[in-house]
Amino acid sequence: MxxxxxxxxxxxxxxxxxxxxxxxxxxxxxxxxxxxxxxxxxxxxxxxxxxxxxxxxxxxxxxxxxxxxxxxxxxxxxxxxxxxxxxxxxxxxxxxxxxxxxxxxxxxxxxxxxxxxxxxxxxxxxxxxxxxxxxxxxxxxxxxxxxxxxxxxxxxERGGEPIVFALDKEFHLGSLSRLKKGSKFAIISVGSVINEVLEASYQLKHDFNLDVSVYSIYTLKPINAEQVLDIASKHDCIITVEEHNIIGGVGSVICEIVAGSDVSAKVIRLGLKDEFSSVVGSQQYLRKVYGLSSESIESKVKEVIIK
Known part of the structure; x- marks a missing residue:
């Protein structure tokens, strides 16, 4: 990258x-x-x-x-x-x-x-x-x-991240890019952790025949609030995934937008809890430790389904 x-x-x-x-x-x-x-x-x-x-x-x-x-x-x-x-x-x-x-x-x-x-x-x-x-x-x-x-x-990020978008992809300031279309659940993420999200979405389809919408945010500021609300209006639940403290990041942005509207979608934030990481290890290892691996994301969606 x-x-x-x-x-x-x-x-x-x-x-x-x-x-x-x-x-x-x-x-x-x-x-x-x-x-x-x-x-x-x-x-x-x-x-x-x-x-x-x-x-x-x-x-x-x-x-x-x-x-x-x-x-x-x-x-x-x-x-x-x-x-x-x-x-x-x-x-x-x-x-x-x-x-x-x-x-x-x-x-x-x-x-x-x-x-x-x-x-x-x-x-x-x-x-x-x-x-x-x-x-x-x-x-x-x-x-x-x-x-x-x-x-x-x-x-x-450091480098070696997989290519997600086509070479001719057009990006627009504030807009979210949809990578997968689904219903009921939408996952919104930023950065290369989107690859964990995509893998989780494929597993959810395989394990539960559940199609989950997946969106990537290109610019967090500005962000297209109308598009976020449109996504929220078409899904029962939005799950945000970020390699960042859950306070003030992507999850907070989505919550702020939804809270100021009459949309009733639930928002669940996945990220680093309000704590410092006392663990060292590779990026993949730390994602597993802090619930950001594809398995952890799938497990969270499964938990919401059961509820």
Whole structure:
């Protein structure tokens, strides 16, 4: 996913001299093509993410489109004050790109788990939030954030994620993409955990002859509230799945929209409970531990059916 995003960024930079890329002393290998082609538009600020955010804001104030790139929590939580005051307050044209969303850096422990970022970025005015789920949507995200004048947050994962969408798929800001059509139950998710959701949906069909609708969210902010309500009106229950704290993320967004309407669909949130992960391990292992594997998702839907 990260390689597809940077590949898309390189192509954009070939025709737009205002695109700059800053990194916090990482991305070696991934960023090489950009560095080689545009050495004068690349800055390694070192392990100084707060300074990187402020430098990015300064460049943006001078007409540049600036991308900052680092791992999971570092370009968000470590420099939140700079994002709020230097970037978002001035509606600066800075794109905050994180690699390692959710449990992608699971073996590194809680310091590298990106499980509160969506909630934090959501409450910052002027911030747009992109959450690609595969290389196709990641490459499109590079183009879309360039076309938005103002701050954007892009949540990527490490790489190797399966392709979900067709090459000619069109993405629209705010819209949810339907991957499977069903009835009664709809599952809404973000990021590569959508692959666990899809696998669970296939098993539900096999085990219970139950067709479950599956939707992927491309942009969490903005989000098409009318489309969410349309989905809610056509299903008895919506289940949200996210590699993120259940507070403030995708589940909260859907609940907020449904609660402000006369739609009666029930919403069930699957994600990390209000706790830190004290477990280390691969992304797949942590999904099993915290109920985000395909088996866990199928079990939750089964539980709802029985009730």
């Amino acid at each position: 990260r390689n597809a995003f940077i590949s898309g960024l390189v192509k954009l930079a070939e025709t737009n001299n205002d695109i700059f890329l800053l990194t916090g002393d990482l991305g070696f290998g991934v960023l090489d093509e950009f560095i080689e082609k545009f050495p004068n538009r690349y800055i390694n600020t070192g392990i100084a993410e707060q300074n990187m955010a402020s430098v990015a804001a300064g460049l943006a104030m001078n007409g540049k489109i600036v991308f900052i790139y680092s791992i999971a929590n570092f370009p968000t939580m470590r420099c939140l004050e700079q994002i709020r005051n230097d970037i978002a307050y001035h509606n600066a044209n800075v794109k905050i790109v994180t690699v390692g969303g959710g449990f992608a850096y699971g073996p590194a422990g809680i310091t590298h788990h990106g499980t509160e970022d969506l909630a934090i970025m959501r409450v910052i005015p002027n911030m747009n939030i992109f959450i690609p789920c595969d290389p196709i949507s990641a490459k499109q995200a590079a183009k879309d954030v360039c076309n938005i004048k103002g701050p954007c947050y892009v949540r990527l």
